[in-house]
Amino acid sequence: MFDHPEFDGHEQVVHCHDESVGLRAIIAIHDTTLGPAAGGCRMQPYASEADALTDVLRLSKGMSYKNALAGLRLGGGKCVVLADPSTPEKHALLHALGRHVQSLGGRYWTAIDVGVGPADVDVVADECDYVFTRASEYPAGFDPSLFTALGTFTALRAAAEHVWGTDDLHGRTVAIQGLGATGRDLARQLHEAGATLVVADIDRAVVSHVVNAYGATAVDPATIHAQPVDVFAPCALGSVVDDDTLPAIGARVICGTANNQLAEARHGEALRAAGISYVPDYVANGGGVIGAAARIYSSPTLDESRAAVARIYDTTRQILTRAAAESRPPSDIADDMARRIIAAAR
Numbered sequence: 001m002f003d004h005p006e007f008d009g010h011e012q013v014v015h016c017h018d019e020s021v022g023l024r025a026i027i028a029i030h031d032t033t034l035g036p037a038a039g040g041c042r043m044q045p046y047a048s049e050a051d052a053l054t055d056v057l058r059l060s061k062g063m064s065y066k067n068a069l070a071g072l073r074l075g076g077g078k079c080v081v082l083a084d085p086s087t088p089e090k091h092a093l094l095h096a097l098g099r100h101v102q103s104l105g106g107r108y109w110t111a112i113d114v115g116v117g118p119a120d121v122d123v124v125a126d127e128c129d130y131v132f133t134r135a136s137e138y139p140a141g142f143d144p145s146l147f148t149a150l151g152t153f154t155a156l157r158a159a160a161e162h163v164w165g166t167d168d169l170h171g172r173t174v175a176i177q178g179l180g181a182t183g184r185d186l187a188r189q190l191h192e193a194g195a196t197l198v199v200a201d202i203d204r205a206v207v208s209h210v211v212n213a214y215g216a217t218a219v220d221p222a223t224i225h226a227q228p229v230d231v232f233a234p235c236a237l238g239s240v241v242d243d244d245t246l247p248a249i250g251a252r253v254i255c256g257t258a259n260n261q262l263a264e265a266r267h268g269e270a271l272r273a274a275g276i277s278y279v280p281d282y283v284a285n286g287g288g289v290i291g292a293a294a295r296i297y298s299s300p301t302l303d304e305s306r307a308a309v310a311r312i313y314d315t316t317r318q319i320l321t322r323a324a325a326e327s328r329p330p331s332d333i334a335d336d337m338a339r340r341i342i343a344a345a346r
Helices: 049-069 089-102 116-123 146-164 181-192 204-214 221-228 266-273 289-297 301-308 310-325 330-345
Strands: 012-018 023-031 043-046 074-083 173-177 196-200 231-234
Touching: 012 049, 023 049, 023 089, 023 221, 043 089, 043 173, 049 289, 049 330, 074 089, 089 116, 089 330, 146 181, 146 231, 146 266, 146 289, 146 301, 146 310, 173 181, 173 221, 181 196, 181 204, 196 204, 196 221, 196 266, 266 330, 310 330
Parallel strands: 043 074, 173 196, 173 231
Antiparallel strands: 012 023, 023 074
């Protein structure tokens, strides 16, 4: 593991197993300089344990940088559970996972992510004190993942101002890849702002809903990145910008809710060379942790949480402005800023 290409001096990587329920999970704690590691729990049927390890190492490092740039007193961590989230054993798996998280004594706080929603986090909380984004923490019907969509919408407006001189999205065309909770709410906000939507998802029912509700145009998921639009918003899983997809991307801006959108760090420079303004994923999707993780050490109201998420606008503008002035990829600028914050605290 220490020679793994995604290993970045991680403080702790815990392989969790409970034979009684078939739990296989990995918790990665990247850095706790700023505070306890915080990051969501992802549940999906990875093709292999190697794939799961790669994902959790990348995601936990991203959480360190995300929390640092968000100004939170939190480090970075992540958890992945190797299972189909539709399994009838889900609650048993989450209870077992909760016991493993509890055993870390607060070094890692877990939350929602792909395959794990707010109600699921309440299940984890049956066995664990170190959780946030619980459904029971919010008004009925409110999903804390909406903070993520709000932050991405805010970052997208900032990117539009940088590229086109105005953050008014009326008349802009946006291609959204993935219509989960965050992708759907981003579509809603963009529609209300007057944008024209092109969407794709493997779930046809969700696509039909967004098409009917917001007048979106549906396309094949395999071609969503290549649409002739102003903005490409990856809102599914990661590594969507790679050697195969990058030459076909026609958008001037990439800004979405997905994690780890660049397959490799070098693709940040490739995007810059192509004249595409990329909002680093952990900046664009930082609204989720900004809006929800403050509950680890405070009790903000919803309005206070939304106001905190609004800071993403200025952070995005600062990164894009510096990237243009220094002729460097925004992804490199954001990484440098986060590392300096952590180093200063250390």
